[in-house]
Amino acid sequence: MSTSSSPQKHVPNRDELTAVNDDGSRYIIHPADAKGRFTFWRRLTAYVLILLYAVLPWIEVGGYPALFLDTDAMRFHFLGMTFASQDLWLAFFLISGLGFGLFYVTALLGRIWCGWACPQTVFLEHVYRRVERWIEGDAVKRRRLDAAGWGFERIWKRGLKHAVFAFLSLALAHMFMAYFVSIPGLWSMMREAPAENWKVFVFVFAYAAVLYFNFAWFREQLCIVICPYGRLQSALIDEHSMVIGYDEKRGEPRGKAKTVGAGDCIDCNRCVQVCPTGIDIRQGLQMECIGCSACIDACDTVMDRLKRPRGLIRYDSMEGLEGRKTQYVRPRMVLYTVLLMVGAAVLLFSLQGLGDATITAWRAPGSSYFVDQDVVRNQFMVRVTNTRNEAGTYRLALESEQSDVTVRGVDQSFEIAGNGDLVRPVVVLVDKSGFQGPFSMTVRVLDEEGESLMERPLEFIGPSLNLLK
Numbered sequence: 231m232s233t234s235s236s237p238q239k240h241v242p243n244r245d246e247l248t249a250v251n252d253d254g255s256r257y258i259i260h261p262a263d264a265k266g267r268f269t270f271w272r273r274l275t276a277y278v279l280i281l282l283y284a285v286l287p288w289i290e291v292g293g294y295p296a297l298f299l300d301t302d303a304m305r306f307h308f309l310g311m312t313f314a315s316q317d318l319w320l321a322f323f324l325i326s327g328l329g330f331g332l333f334y335v336t337a338l339l340g341r342i343w344c345g346w347a348c349p350q351t352v353f354l355e356h357v358y359r360r361v362e363r364w365i366e367g368d369a370v371k372r373r374r375l376d377a378a379g380w381g382f383e384r385i386w387k388r389g390l391k392h393a394v395f396a397f398l399s400l401a402l403a404h405m406f407m408a409y410f411v412s413i414p415g416l417w418s419m420m421r422e423a424p425a426e427n428w429k430v431f432v433f434v435f436a437y438a439a440v441l442y443f444n445f446a447w448f449r450e451q452l453c454i455v456i457c458p459y460g461r462l463q464s465a466l467i468d469e470h471s472m473v474i475g476y477d478e479k480r481g482e483p484r485g486k487a488k489t490v491g492a493g494d495c496i497d498c499n500r501c502v503q504v505c506p507t508g509i510d511i512r513q514g515l516q517m518e519c520i521g522c523s524a525c526i527d528a529c530d531t532v533m534d535r536l537k538r539p540r541g542l543i544r545y546d547s548m549e550g551l552e553g554r555k556t557q558y559v560r561p562r563m564v565l566y567t568v569l570l571m572v573g574a575a576v577l578l579f580s581l582q583g584l585g586d587a588t589i590t591a592w593r594a595p596g597s598s599y600f601v602d603q604d605v606v607r608n609q610f611m612v613r614v615t616n617t618r619n620e621a622g623t624y625r626l627a628l629e630s631e632q633s634d635v636t637v638r639g640v641d642q643s644f645e646i647a648g649n650g651d652l653v654r655p656v657v658v659l660v661d662k663s664g665f666q667g668p669f670s671m672t673v674r675v676l677d678e679e680g681e682s683l684m685e686r687p688l689e690f691i692g693p694s695l696n697l698l699k
Contacts, residue, residue, distance in 0.1 A: 266527025
């Protein structure tokens with residue numbers, strides 16, 4: 231799609247994409263700066279999130295980074311807790327909980343995630359566009375630079391801007407990789423030749439290229455064209471959800487400040503100028519609105535100058551904008567709350583089941599059972615995983631429904647390094663004369679004090695009783 235660099239006034243239409251001109255070319259949006267209470271708190275929130283993203287790999291908890299996704303060892307460390315590969319089923323609660331939590335917040339507060347916490351908004355609005363404003367100037371100067379030819383000023387400013395963008399994209403890509411290889415591991419790779427870690431090298435630069443393309447050019451198109459969240463908002467919100475809206479009863483009809491009979495809206499278009507997706511909030515709730523509140527601060531600033539009450543554009547429900555009472559407690563929110571509490575309770579119960587060690591068992595390769603001269607023999611392989619960060623001493627115990635069972639491989643204690651595992655063979659023998667058919671067993675892993683940490687069921691099998699006679 232071609233782009234338009236024309237500085238002419240662009241009037242967004244509710245029925246059309248705001249970033250597309252009438253001829254189908256790309257309209258480059260240069261949002262103006264907004265100042266106000268919401269902008270302050272949104273920027274502060276963004277900087278806290280960026281700081282958190284940057285420092286988590288540096289903070290050690292229990293000998294590992296606060297968040298370390300060690301894919302090589304299939305160990306995942308989170309705030310001192312270590313999860314092994316067999317614990318990945320817990321990711322179901324994490325993913326579904328995050329998704330459902332987002333739906334819950336949307337039903338209550340609208341698209342506050344998009345405008346305040348989404349990584350796309352956080353890095354675009356509070357990092358890349360801040361750099362752009364610092365180098366190229368305010369929105370008017372940027373549009374003027376778009377319209378100018380490729381002279382010296384445009385070349386050096388655009389060149390410097392894109393060089394900084396490329397550096398920021400590489401920095402973000404390296405920070406992301408640190409979550410998987412740790413800071414020391416990343417630093418070690420950076421000092422080696424690219425061929426020594428070529429897979430990581432290719433990934434980092436490919437990821438940086440995607441970040442650069444997105445934040446330097448694609449920008450709001452990700453929210454408008456690709457992200458499905460905006461299209462889901464019609465199903466997630468209702469007339470009592472908090473959204474950013476225009477008080478049409480108070481603002482219409484529009485007119486100049488001294489026009490008799492006109493509403494409070496003076497049609498200054500300041501709300502359009504500061505919008506990062508280029509919409510006119512006065513046309514009603516739209517898919518492109520990311521709930522960033524820039525239009526609220528812009529309109530409040532104008533109202534302050536005119537000595538009129540704030541809130542012509544504000545956070546409110548559709549009912550509130552119509553002058554009716556907003557109901558925060560409603561059937562949808564009650565159902566969502568109950569479901570969230572049930573999910574949280576199940577997750578906490580599942581986490582309590584994670585001990586200092588895990589155990590898995592399977593039948594040893596070969597025949598399912600063996601018949602020797604006087605006994606029926608079953609062979610199993612038992613893997614014990616130490617889920618702690620420090621070494622631990624363990625032993626195995628086996629319980630069965632039959633009393634005349636001989637077990638080999640559970641006598642001695644053994645030590646396993648932190649986050650390590652050990653596979654041990656366990657042999658179960660039953661006299662032919664006492665074998666009465668298959669029976670159940672339980673293998674347990676015990677700590678040094680003899681406390682059971684986890685158990686797994688096993689089944690002893692053998693030939694038909696007729697064949698033993």
